[in-house]
Amino acid sequence: MDLFVIEAPLKARTLETILKRLGFSAKVQATKGHLFDMPESLDVPAIDSRMREFRRVPKDVEVVKRLRSEALMAENVIIATDADAEGDVIAWDVATLIRDMHPNPLRVRMKGLDDDSVRASIDAATPVRKADAVAGRTRAIVDRLIGASFSRPDVGVGRVQTALLGLVQRDKPSTLRLNLVAPAKDGGRVFMAEAPCVAPFDPEIARRLTGMALPMISAGTTSTVASPAPHMGDIMVRAAEKLDMSPRETDDSMQRLYEQGRLSYPRAGSRGVAPATAAKIEALLRKAGYNVDRNAMAPKTEEDVHDAPFPIGGKVDLTTNPQQLGHDEGVRAQIARDLVKTGLRFTSQPGIGAELVPFLIKSGFSQAVAEKVGSLDWRRENGPRFPGQVTWVNGSSLETRRADAVLLEAAINAKLGRPSTWAKHIERFMERNLVDGDLQLTDRGRAWISKSPAGLLDPRISAAIEYACERPQPSAFGNPDREPWEINAEQIVRSLPEPLRAPLQAMIAKEAPRAKIDPISDFGFDRSVMADMDGLTLTHAPAPIED
Template identity: 25%
Template structure:
C-alpha cells in the first residue's frame, strides 16, 4: 500500500519522486483530463443554470484508467497540481474522473520543487479550494460561449476559418488600433543643430536669440542654415556648470509579465519560449538539484523571509557591507488586480549560481536562470549613485548644453557587471573660453508611433488588466497561429483580415473588444475566487445580452464575402471559377460548390508572365553608360543596369536624376513609405518628402 501523489507534468513527477522515496507513487495527469467537448457547445442551460458537460478526452482515457487502478490500493491520495486556479480546477477534475469526492482528498501545494517544500506540503495538506475551481470554470465557460457562438457568425459574414475569443479579440483590437494610428500619422519635417566643441565634446543647442528651441521649432532647411551661419561667427564661454547626484534603485524581482519582457529585450526570447524554459527550470528537468526557480506564473512581488535572509548573507560575504541595505527590501505591485497568491520568481537556492547553471543546464535555460538569479540578488542590494554633469556653453545669441555622467558607486550594478561607461566632461571653470570645432544642421522627420513588440504588448495587457499571468503568452501565440498578426523584426503587425474582424466587432459586439469590459470581467472572476460573487449569476449577466447581440447580428450584419470571377471555366463541371478566401489565404474554387468540389491553389492561376526590362529614362549611376531598367524577381520589383553582367548595379529603390543638395556625392532615390513618398540620398541619408 503506497501513498499516491498526482501532479500534471511527468517531469514534475520525476523530480518530486526523488524527494518522497519508496512509500510514494507519483503519477502525472498530463494536464487537463476532462474538458468541454470539441464538437458540441458542451454547456446545458436549464432554468438560468449553466451546467458544463465535461468529457474525458480520448488521449487521456488510458491515463485515467491507470490513476484509477493506482488509487484503489493507495493509502492516501494527494492532489498536487499547481497552486493557481487552473491547477485547482485540474485537481478537481482528477478527483471526479477517478470517482473520488474532491472535498475529501488532501490537497498539497508548494511554491518551489525542493525537498523541504515537498515534505512540508505533504505534512500540511489542505482542502480543495472550490471557489478557485468555480472561478476557473467560469472563465472556461465564458470563453466557450464567445468562441462557439461568435466564431460561426464571423465565418458566415466574412470568411470561413475565422475565430473570436474573449481575451484574444480585445488584444487584437489593441494591435489594430496601433496600426490605425501609424497609418493616420503624417510626418512633420524639422531640423536639429549639432555642434562639437574642442576636446570632441558633443553638445545640444538649447537656446537661440534667448528663446528656447523646441524639437519642432526649426521647420525649414533655410532657417537651419541661417542659424548655423550665425553661430559660426560667435565666440563661446562656459556660462554655468551644474552637478547633481542621482540615485538609481534596483528593479523589483520578476513576476510573469516582467520576466517575459526582460527575456524578450535581453535574450531575444519570445514569451512562449520564455515560459517553456521557465517551466523546465521550475520542474528541475535538467538539474540534479530539483526545481531551480519558484513558480513562474505569478503577479506577486512578495519574497519569503528565508530567501531574502540567504540573499543578504551572500551579498555581505561576496560584495561587502556597503552593498547591503540596512534592512531587507520589500516590493509591492502597482497592479490593483494582482492576486499575489505566490512569491515573485526567484532561484530556490541562492548558492546555485549562474556559473554552475552554465555548466549543468542547456544554454538557453542557463541564460534565463542567470537573468532570474541576478534580478533577485540585485533587488536586495543598495542603489547606485551617479553624478550628472551639465556644462552650459554660451555665445552671443546661442546656448549649448554638454552632458556627462560619473558613477560614484555602482551598487546593485555590481551583480550585472554591465554598467554603462562614464561620459566624463573635462574640468571647466565658469568664464573659460571654448572653441567651436564643427557645427551642422540635420534634417529630420517626426516618426510614427512604434508598433507593439511581444514584450510591450504584454506590458499593455497587464496595465489594462486584460488576462492574467497564465494567459499573456498563449494569447499572442493564438493571434499568430490564426494569422491575425505577423511578427516582423520583433514588431507585431496585424494582417488585413484583422481590420475587417475588429471593425465588425466594434460595430456590433463592443464589449468583446472593449478593454475596460474585459478587465472588469477579470475582476468578477477574482470576486468568484474570493467567494464574493456567484459564478452562475456572472454567467447569466453575460450570456443573455450577448446572445441577443448574436441574434441581431445574424440579420443586421451585411455579408462581406465577395465573389470574384477569374474568367475560367471549371474543368470538372463547366461552371465559373471564382477567387475565394480561406483560413490559409486565397484560392480558386468552383461557383457550383458544394455540388462541385473542384479547387486549386491560387498560385497555379497567378503565375506572372516574364516581363521584359523597362527603361525608366535614367542613366546608370555606377557605369554612366547603361540605362536603368525595371526588372522583376520572385521577391518583387527592382532596378538594375542594362549593361548587366558587365555592370552589376542593383537597387530596390528607384534612382532619379536629382542630385543630393546635402552632400553633392550622389543622386537621390525614390522611397515609398506608408507615411508618403520620399527622396533619399544613399550616401548621407538626406531625405525629403515629395508628396
C-alpha cells in the same frame, strides 16, 4: 503508501525521488493535464440556460480509471497539481472523482521541485476547496460562450485575442524605443529617459532627437528606491531584450527549470517575495559574491499567492554573460542578475526635463514633441554595482525591440491574460498574421476588426471579466442545485453591455436546464473499481467535499 497527484508525467520521477529522500512512502500519478474537457468544436456551445456545461466529459478514460485504482490502494491522497487556476480546477476534479474513497484529500501547491520547497509545500497543505476552482471553471464557461456566439468561419473571436487586436488598434504600439540622455548641471551622472516611438514621436523625429546633444538639466530631490522582483511577464520581456528569446521560448525554459528543481514556481504574477524566500535569495546571491540585503527586497502583497520566481537547486552563474549559457541557464542567470538589484539599495534623482523644452522648440521641434520630451521620466540612479549594469552611456539611441515582447508588455499593462497564459496568447496572436513585424495592422487584422464586436475590442471589458472570474460574489455560493461557477458566469454575463450580453443570453436560452453530472456514477467509474473493493472496508465515510 500515499498517492501524490500531479499534472505533468515528466515531473513524476523527480517528485518521487524527492519524496523518498524526505522519508515519504509515496507513488506519483499524473493526470496529463485536465481530466475533463468540452467538445473542441464551438458549433454547439454545450452550455444550458443555467450555465451548466453538459458535455464536459473525461478526456482519457484510462487515466481516470488508473487514478481511481491508485487512490483505492493509497492510505492518503495529496493533490499537487499546478499552483494556478487551472491546477485548482484539476484538483477539484480529482477530489470529486475519488470522494467515495478519500473524501478529504489534501491540496499541496508546490513552490519548487527541490527538497526544501517540497517539504515546505507539504507542511503548508490545505483541504481541497471548491471555491478555488471557481475562477477557472467560470472563465471556461464565459470564454466558450464568447467564442461560440461571435466567431465565424473567417474571423475568430475570443475574449483575450480580440482584446489584443483592439489594443493594437487603440494604442498603436511601436517596436521602436527612444532612449534619450541629457547631461547634469552638477557634473554628476547623466539623466536618462525612454519612450516608445508613438505620437507625437515618429521614426524621423526620433532619429533627429537621438542625433542631438541635449543641454544640461538640473537635478531634483533625491529619494531611496527599491527595485521590485521581476514576475513571469517581466522575465519574458527581459529575456526577449537580453537573450533574443520569444515569450513562449522563455515560458518553456522556465517550466523545464522548474521541473528540474532549478527554479521556483514560474507562473507567478507577484513582484515581491515572502521573508523566508528573501532569506533564501540573500544566501544564494551572497555565495555568488553580492552583498544583498533581504530587507531591501519588496514583500508580497496580500493578494499575491506566489513569490516572484527565483533560482533554487544550487549556485547560479553571475559572471558569464547569460547569452553564452543557452536558453535555460541563460534565463536562470538573468533572473538572478535582476534579483541582485532587488536586494540592493539605490538612490534615485529626477531630472528637470522641462528645462529642455525651450531648447527643443528653438531647434525646430513642435511644441507637442518638446513638451512630451520634457514630461518624460528623466532619472538617474546611484548605488552599488550589479551584474549587467551599464556603466557608460555613449548617448541617445533608437532601439528596435521584438514585436512579441512589446505586445506582451502592453497586454500585461492592460491586465489581459494571466501568467500561465501570457506566452500562449502572444504566440497565437502573432501567428494569425493580424499584425506585421512592426506591430502594424495587416489587411487581415483590419478585416477582423471590422467584423468583431466593438465591446470585445475594448481591453477593459476583457480585464473586467477576468477580475470578476477571480472574485465571485458571496451570492454565487450556497445554492444546492447549482455550482458557484455557474452562478458566477451568469452574473458576469448579466453585467456586460447589452450588445455583448444579448447574444450570449440568446444562445444559452435554447438549451433546457440539465441535471447535475456526477463524475463517478454518470460515467460508470463506480463500477470500474467495484471488483477491487470487494472485501475491503473503507476507513472513511464517503462525504461530499464542499466549502
